[in-house]
Amino acid sequence: MALALAPALLLAACNNGVAAPPAKEKSYVLVTQIRPESLDKFFGVERGVYKLCVAAAELLHEAVKPFPTIPPDFVESRVTYANDGQRDVKREVTYWMDEVPGASDKLNGCALRIFSRQDIYVTSGGQVQHTNIDHDGTVTIGEPQRVMTEPFRTALVALHTRPKVINGVQLKCSDTDTCIVDPALVLVREEYRPVYVSKRLGVKxxxxxxxxLVVGKPVDPALFLAGPAK
Structure with missing residues (x-):
């Protein structure tokens, strides 16, 4: 499913620095994902559009391509949060299905494909830099921006008291079953709040x-590069 996003040399050149100095804080690598409970429901709109296109293609006596095979482990997005004691990084890969580009006056065989894009946010020295890697491999690197400072809201952590374990990761959850990583292990935060790692989303x-979750071990420096997610 993953696309070839950009040559390795170009991506390496996009990096602003070298390996980080030894960590002064507890390091971690956390991976989360958002998955649909039902693939059929999640891709219901796309299947409906495909059926309409097939019906039109039959009237025009045009050949059509089959509906894409959807991996059983398909996820809408996967996010990696990491901290090496000096830098923070958030790497988000988003997946979706869309029409394969073709001539505007053709049905293009009703071709659909699963696309992906990446957004990488590296925070260091009071600045954050955003890199976008589009579905066609186009790399766009933004100018470093000053991090907006807002006091961390410890009260948001205090709302999560019920222990829970999902995929071997120890969590603390609120009364509404929204969960964060157990702060006794490590405080995974994003700006002023803890990172939510488990909850149900109403949409689809x-x-x-x-x-x-890996805590207290050396973090791969490649996670902080403007390259494709592993």
Whole structure:
């Protein structure tokens, strides 16, 4: 499913620095994902559009391509949060299905494809830099921006008291079953709040859940490069 996003040399040149100095804080790598509870429901609109296109193609006696095969482990997005003691990074990969570009006056065989894009946010020295890698491999690197400072809201952490374990990751959850990583392990935060790693999302019956968590071990420097997600 992943696309070839850009040559390695170009991506390496996009990096602003070298390996980070030794960590002064507890390091971690957290991976979360948002998955649909039902693939049929999630892709219901796309299947409906495809059927209409097939009906039109039959009237025009045009050949059509089959509906894309959807991997059983399809996710709408996967996010990696990492901290090496000096830098923070958030790497988000988003997947969706859309029409394959073709001539505007053709049905193009009703071709659909699963696309992906990446957004990478590296925070260091009071600045954050955003890199976008589009579905066609186009790399766009933004100018470093000053991080907006807002006091961390410890009260948001205090709302999460009930222990829970998902995919081997220890969590603390609120009364509404929204969960964060157990702060006794590590405080995974984003700006003024803790990162939510488990909850149900009403749109299309999506589920946010943790995939893995590693704490206190060296973090791969490649996570902080403007390259494709692993």
């Amino acid at each position: 019956s999506l589920v946010l859940e943790p995939v893995s």
